[in-house]
């Protein structure tokens with residue numbers, strides 16, 4: 001008999017990393033494209049012109065800050081859940 005599969009978004013969240021993007025930018029098609037291109041571990045996807053956070057990939061973050069380079073200052077943060085600090089410009 002197979003084990004029940006986890007359900008709900010909370011099971012897909014990163015344990016070590018979270019990403020916060022300002023709500024006003026989620027529908028920015030140009031930014032969605034840039035973030036998808038920039039992140040080496042596919043944490044961002046261009047979902048038809050909207051920024052989608054690919055939550056199952058969050059813990060793959062290598063803290064390269066390329067997403068911060070792509071986004072306007074102050075509008076995106078990479079939170080290090082393991083020490084309570086964050087990367088933000």
Ligand code: SF4
Pocket residue numbers: 019038039040041042043060061062063064065066067068078
């Ligand atoms: S810091 Fe680098 S690896 Fe982490 S989310 Fe941003 S672009 Fe991706």
